[in-house]
Amino acid sequence: MTVARRTASVSAIGAAGEMVPRVTVRGPSWDSRLTVLVLFLPPALLLFTLFVVLPIGEAAWYSGFNWNGFGRPTNWIGLDNYRFVLETRAFWLALRNNGLIIAVSLAIQLPLALTLALMLAERFRGAVALRMLFFMPYILAEIATGLIFSFVYDGDYGLVASIWRSFGAEPPHLLASTDTAMLAVLIVIVWKYFGFHMMLFIAALQGLDKSLVEAARIDGATRSQVLRHVVIPLLYPTIRLSVFFAIVGSLQLFDLVMPLTRGGPADSSNTMVSFLYNNGISRMRVGYGSAIGVILFAICVTFAFTYKRWFMRDE
Amino acid sequence: MSNAKAIRAPFDPTMLFKMVFLAVVAIIVVVPLLATLFGGFKSLGELRVNPFGLPRHWEWQNYADILFSARYWQLLRNSLIISTLTVALTLIVASMAAFTFAHIRFYGSSMLLSYLTLGLLFPAATAVLPLFIKVRDLGLLDTYFGVALPQAAFGLAMSVLLLRRFFKDIPYELLEAALVDGCSYIKFFRYVTLPLSRPILATVGTITFVNSWNAYLLPLVMLNTDALYPWPLGIMIYQGEYSSEWHLILAFITLTILPTIILFLLAQKHIVAGLTAGAVKG
Numbered sequence: 344m345t346v347a348r349r350t351a352s353v354s355a356i357g358a359a360g361e362m363v364p365r366v367t368v369r370g371p372s373w374d375s376r377l378t379v380l381v382l383f384l385p386p387a388l389l390l391f392t393l394f395v396v397l398p399i400g401e402a403a404w405y406s407g408f409n410w411n412g413f414g415r416p417t418n419w420i421g422l423d424n425y426r427f428v429l430e431t432r433a434f435w436l437a438l439r440n441n442g443l444i445i446a447v448s449l450a451i452q453l454p455l456a457l458t459l460a461l462m463l464a465e466r467f468r469g470a471v472a473l474r475m476l477f478f479m480p481y482i483l484a485e486i487a488t489g490l491i492f493s494f495v496y497d498g499d500y501g502l503v504a505s506i507w508r509s510f511g512a513e514p515p516h517l518l519a520s521t522d523t524a525m526l527a528v529l530i531v532i533v534w535k536y537f538g539f540h541m542m543l544f545i546a547a548l549q550g551l552d553k554s555l556v557e558a559a560r561i562d563g564a565t566r567s568q569v570l571r572h573v574v575i576p577l578l579y580p581t582i583r584l585s586v587f588f589a590i591v592g593s594l595q596l597f598d599l600v601m602p603l604t605r606g607g608p609a610d611s612s613n614t615m616v617s618f619l620y621n622n623g624i625s626r627m628r629v630g631y632g633s634a635i636g637v638i639l640f641a642i643c644v645t646f647a648f649t650y651k652r653w654f655m656r657d658e
Numbered sequence: 659m660s661n662a663k664a665i666r667a668p669f670d671p672t673m674l675f676k677m678v679f680l681a682v683v684a685i686i687v688v689v690p691l692l693a694t695l696f697g698g699f700k701s702l703g704e705l706r707v708n709p710f711g712l713p714r715h716w717e718w719q720n721y722a723d724i725l726f727s728a729r730y731w732q733l734l735r736n737s738l739i740i741s742t743l744t745v746a747l748t749l750i751v752a753s754m755a756a757f758t759f760a761h762i763r764f765y766g767s768s769m770l771l772s773y774l775t776l777g778l779l780f781p782a783a784t785a786v787l788p789l790f791i792k793v794r795d796l797g798l799l800d801t802y803f804g805v806a807l808p809q810a811a812f813g814l815a816m817s818v819l820l821l822r823r824f825f826k827d828i829p830y831e832l833l834e835a836a837l838v839d840g841c842s843y844i845k846f847f848r849y850v851t852l853p854l855s856r857p858i859l860a861t862v863g864t865i866t867f868v869n870s871w872n873a874y875l876l877p878l879v880m881l882n883t884d885a886l887y888p889w890p891l892g893i894m895i896y897q898g899e900y901s902s903e904w905h906l907i908l909a910f911i912t913l914t915i916l917p918t919i920i921l922f923l924l925a926q927k928h929i930v931a932g933l934t935a936g937a938v939k940g
Contacts, residue, residue, distance in 0.1 A: 375842035376762055382844075387755035387774065387814060390747075394811035395777050398785035398792055405788060412791060459683065462676055473680060475926060476687060482922050482929060484872035486890040487915045490897060490907065491694050500702075500904045502693055505709045534686070542930055595781030598874040602894060616783040616875075624879060629787050636784040643780040 399640060406634040412627045424634035433610035434635070437618035440525055441593050444614070447529050448536075448589035456537045456585070457578075460544030461570070474545060477538040485535070489602030492531045493518060496603075521611040524604050528612050531599060536592065540585045547581035548574075583654045590650075594643055615639050698909030705905050720909040730913065732885065733892035736802075737871055740888055743806035744870040745863050748817050751810065752862065753855075756821035757847050761833060771822075777815030782808065783875060790879050804880040805888075809870050817862045820932075824858040825851055857928075864925050865932035871918065889914045 406424050408416035428434050459477060463470050480488065495502045496517045504514035517527045555577070559569045597616035600606055606613035606621050613621065619639065623632015689710070697705055698720050699713040708714065724730050759771050782789070789808055790799075798804035828851060836846050852859070874890040881887060887895070893914055900906050922929055 375844060379758055379762055379843045379847075380764060383754035383758045383847075384770070386751045387818065388770070390751055390807065390811045391774055391777060391814050394789065394792070394808045395782075395785075395814075398788035399780075401788035401792070402785045405791075412787075455683075459680075462680060473684060476684060478930065479691075479919070479922065480687060482868060482918060483915055484874075484890055484918065486872070486874050486893060487911055487918075490893065490911050491690050494694065494697070494904055494908060495690050497904065499902070500705050500709060502690070502709050534690075538687075591781075595783055597783060598872075598890070601874070602897070616781070619783060619786075620875070623787055624790070629791070632787045636787060640780050640784040643784065647779045 399636075402633040402636045402640070405629050406637050408630040410629045412629045416630070420630070424630045425638070427631060428634050428638060431622070433613060433618055433622070436610050437606075437613040437615050440613060441596075441615055443525065443529065444532060444593035444596065445590050447533060448593065449586065452533045452537050452589065453540060453582070453585060455533070456540035457544055457582075459537070459541045460548060461574075463541070464545050464548040474542070478542055479538065480535045481539040481542075483535070485598030486602055488531065488535050489599050492527075492534075493603050496527055518604050519608060521608050524608060524612040528600060528603055531603065532596070535599065536589075540589070543581055543585050543588075544578065547578055551577055587650055587654075590646060591643070594639065594646075615642075694908050695912050697905060698912050700905050702903060702905050705908075717905070720905055721913065724906075724910055724913055729892070729896075730910075733887060733889040733914070734917070736886055736892075737888035737890075740802050740805050740809075740877070741867050741870040743802055744809045744813070745866045747806060747810035748813050748866045749859060749863055752814055752817035753821050753852065753859065754847075755814075756818045756825055757843075757851060759818065760822045760825035761843065771818075774818055775815050777812060782812045786875065786879055793880055799880060800882050800886065802886065805873075805877050806870075808876055808880075809873060810866075813866050813869065817866065820862055821855070821858060824855055828854055860925070861928045861932040864921075864928040868918070868921070868929065 405416060407419055407421055409418040409420050409424075410416040463474050463477075494500065498504050498514050498516035498519070501514075503517065507514040515523065517523045551574070555573055556569055559573045564572070593614070595616055596614045597620065600612060600614055600617045601620075604612045606617040610618070610621075615635075616639070619632060619635040622628065623635055693709060696711075696713055697709065699716050699718070700708070701715070701717055704714060755774070759767060793799055793804045793808065796804075798807065832850060833846060836850065837843075871888075872890065873888075874894075877888050877891055881891065884892075884895070893910060896910055897907050
């Protein structure tokens with residue numbers, strides 16, 4: 344049996360044309376299939392279960408305790424942690440900020456990305472270079488981007504300060520004021536992520552059926568009519584996808600906020616995750632932090648399922 | 659009315675508007691990056707009066723000091739180790755799982771696949787506290803693996819989906835012929851699937867690498883020793899130490915994002931394909 348298998352596999356890989364008795368076929372392919380199942384699947388399942396699924400379940404369990412992470416959790420307090428979270432003003436501020444990020448993504452970033460994609464999907468000199476340039480902020484680390492912009496916004500040395508001073512005005516400290524910190528963060532978000540959405544649209548535009556556009560043109564539609572009634576409707580699936588990414592992205596935004604404001608001043612620019620970090624992780628309040636995590640998890644999953652059901656049924 | 663002529667007319671207001679618009683966006687993207695690069699060449703005094711322009715006096719010392727410091731290289735080394743571990747783990751584990759899902763029909767396979775894709779629905783941050791405790795209980799706190807294993811686990815869902823789609827497109831006749839000749843599935847995986855899948859492996863590898871290279875939250879939670887910090891942690895500490903010496907911080911930022919930009923220019927095809935891959939999938 345073993346010998347037969349060895350010669351058989353040699354014939355498959357190396358010496359083509361060597362005759363192999365067909366009787367051996369059923370044997371190896373059968374138990375090699377089982378071997379694959381037993382060897383190939385468990386590592387992925389184990390890794391995923393251990394580091395992704397179990398921690399979520401444990402978060403739900405820990406969220407019932409008042410626990411600092413040492414020893415075993417013993418101080419069961421039921422749903423109190425959830426009550427504490429919901430009673431924190433900073434939590435609602437963070438939720439509002441996530442809402443703001445989504446609103447800006449939809450109202451500014453998405454139209455900007457779509458406009459640029461329509462311009463750059465056509466061929467002209469420099470189009471590819473511009474695409475790459477606009478995509479570049481997306482691949483920079485959030486930490487580096489945040490630091491670059493904390494320089495841009497710096498009230499003493501920054502670019503904004505220098506523009507202000509050239510008008511003879513006293514430069515503002517944008518990141519240090521509760522009124523402007525979140526606005527400043529929002530601008531950085533658009534700067535960093537519009538290129539990603541633009542690339543999504545360009546990829547979709549390039550896969551578009553050109554004959555539809557041509558047919559509309561032949562029928563006498565103007566450029567803007569073609570755009571409104573043919574191209575944009577064809578892009579709906581991509582637009583829905585882009586909106587999905589924008590919302591999911593906003594719910595996990597953290598790295599960018601830390602170098603800019605750390606969620607401050609006075610919690611005015613926290614996102615859900617930076618709120619979780621500042622209040623749960625950095626103080627090792629495991630129960631409280633887990634409760635925030637569970638709430639965030641519930642928001643993400645509810646959103647993902649409803650969105651998929653309502654808007655992405657056809658995909 | 660000929661269209662081709664109309665578009666190429668000497669003065670076209672929409673064309674002009676388009677060019678101006680693109681130029682403005684390009685300037686907004688480029689100026690902060692160039693100001694960072696050049697800011698590293700200025701003295702602090704010059705930075706204050708001239709943050710936008712080219713340096714009047716080039717201070718090579720800022721960059722040289724960082725390039726000759728052990729600290730900079732240690733940060734890059736740590737980042738490189740963690741990212742490489744993550745990429746290796748992801749490629750091995752995900753390609754094996756993807757192969758099983760692509761080629762072997764078994765009871766519950768679609769259920770297990772949906773189980774894995776649950777990972778796409780929520781960010782790692784939601785469970786980061788229990789994850790910290792798990793990694794601590796496993797004795798992996800403050801090790802490279804304590805960061806790489808969870809990172810690979812969270813990237814798994816996307817990687818398996820991308821790889822599986824590619825593996826499925828490998829002609830079935832090829833597998834059939836190999837099996838008839840008595841080749842085992844594992845040998846087929848090793849000698850046919852993997853060599854044929856180099857493009858998708860490169861894509862998945864590149865995006866995993868970029869994500870891990872840029873990651874901040876997981877290393878922040880899992881590592882306590884300065885000597886193990888990857889560069890995003892290191893640069894935050896550097897910024898804390900030199901809080902207002904922006905010329906040094908800008909030089910440090912430039913030198914730490916340089917590897918990313920070089921990688922991007924070398925592998926832009928894979929990066930763009932990988933990062934926008936979700937859009938193409940059905």
